[in-house]
Amino acid sequence: MDLAAILTRIGAEMQAAPDRGRVADYIPELARVSPDHFAMAICTAEGETFTTGEAETPFSIQSISKVFTLALALGRLGDQLWTRVGREPSGLAFNSILQLEHENGIPRNPFINAGALVVTDAILAGHKPREVLGELLRFLREAAGEDDIHINRAVAASEQATGHRNLALAHFMAAQGNLLHAPELTCGTYFHQCAIEMSTRQLARAGRFLMNAPGLPRMLGAARVRRINALMMTCGHYDGSGEFAYRVGLPGKSGVGGGILVIAPGRAAIAVWSPGLNAQGNSQLGTLAVERLARATGWSVFG
Numbered sequence: 001m002d003l004a005a006i007l008t009r010i011g012a013e014m015q016a017a018p019d020r021g022r023v024a025d026y027i028p029e030l031a032r033v034s035p036d037h038f039a040m041a042i043c044t045a046e047g048e049t050f051t052t053g054e055a056e057t058p059f060s061i062q063s064i065s066k067v068f069t070l071a072l073a074l075g076r077l078g079d080q081l082w083t084r085v086g087r088e089p090s091g092l093a094f095n096s097i098l099q100l101e102h103e104n105g106i107p108r109n110p111f112i113n114a115g116a117l118v119v120t121d122a123i124l125a126g127h128k129p130r131e132v133l134g135e136l137l138r139f140l141r142e143a144a145g146e147d148d149i150h151i152n153r154a155v156a157a158s159e160q161a162t163g164h165r166n167l168a169l170a171h172f173m174a175a176q177g178n179l180l181h182a183p184e185l186t187c188g189t190y191f192h193q194c195a196i197e198m199s200t201r202q203l204a205r206a207g208r209f210l211m212n213a214p215g216l217p218r219m220l221g222a223a224r225v226r227r228i229n230a231l232m233m234t235c236g237h238y239d240g241s242g243e244f245a246y247r248v249g250l251p252g253k254s255g256v257g258g259g260i261l262v263i264a265p266g267r268a269a270i271a272v273w274s275p276g277l278n279a280q281g282n283s284q285l286g287t288l289a290v291e292r293l294a295r296a297t298g299w300s301v302f303g
């Protein structure tokens with residue numbers, strides 16, 4: 001299979017695509033990003049890397065950071081984490097507050113904002129925000145095998161200034177006894193984790209541990225990796241998760257910066273970036289690009 005040729009073709013098709021979706025505008029710093037960017041990168045189990053487009057340009061990974069904080073939390077707390085957050089798709093927008101009141105402040109899953117706030121709150125226990133963010137950056141740098149991965153302070157400040165919804169989620173969970181720290185502290189840490197910037201190539205490299213292939217960085221045990229993939233498949237695209245599973249057939253996690261990390265277990269880690277989003281807040285062209293990649297390669301967890 002000529003992956004380089006497949007990627008080049010998809011890159012050209014995406015550059016020409018007329019409907020690029022809409023860039024997130026509720027975080028002012030993200031609203032400034034042009035919808036014209038496109039990049040895709042594939043790291044194979046054999047150790048090869050293929051890219052197309054602006055694969056070296058850093059972008060805001062946003063909710064894709066939730067995969068890595070979940071990995072840290074499971075490594076640190078193990079299954080105890082699941083007393084505070086569930087493992088079911090929410091069927092609602094990523095920042096919805098609706099289920100929390102009926103469900104005792106236990107968010108449906110670790111990838112919606114409420115769930116990710118609980119995960120961040122859990123890894124904050126006994127640590128300062130700076131230490132947690134340092135640990136997260138170390139994890140990403142080790143997983144990617146690259147040091148040049150940083151937090152964009154302007155993006156973090158921009159989200160902090162407009163983060164009323166996330167603060168509301170955190171306060172609501174605090175009222176229901178499911179937050180250990182002050183909402184401002186947990187949210188502040190969360191805003192900074194979302195403001196991590198990586199290039200598309202770095203993100204694909206950082207995702208290699210999730211393909212559970214021999215000879216690659218092992219950041220977590222195989223059973224935990226499988227479970228993170230299960231959650232990415234069922235919850236990684238919020239209320240668009242069913243559609244993503246149907247179209248692509250691989251576990252993925254999106255972010256409102258327009259990135260998606262997709263795993264073909266045992267075969268490849270794939271990252272794609274196109275800042276325009278669809279109605280569910282997932283990259284419009286990113287989804288189309290991985291759909292075409294999955295079709296061209298035959299990669300699917302469904303056989």
Ligand SMILES: NC(=O)CC[C@H](N)C(=O)O
Binds near residue numbers: 254
């Ligand atoms: N879906 C996302 O990427 C959301 C992350 C964003 N930082 C938020 O909390 O709103």
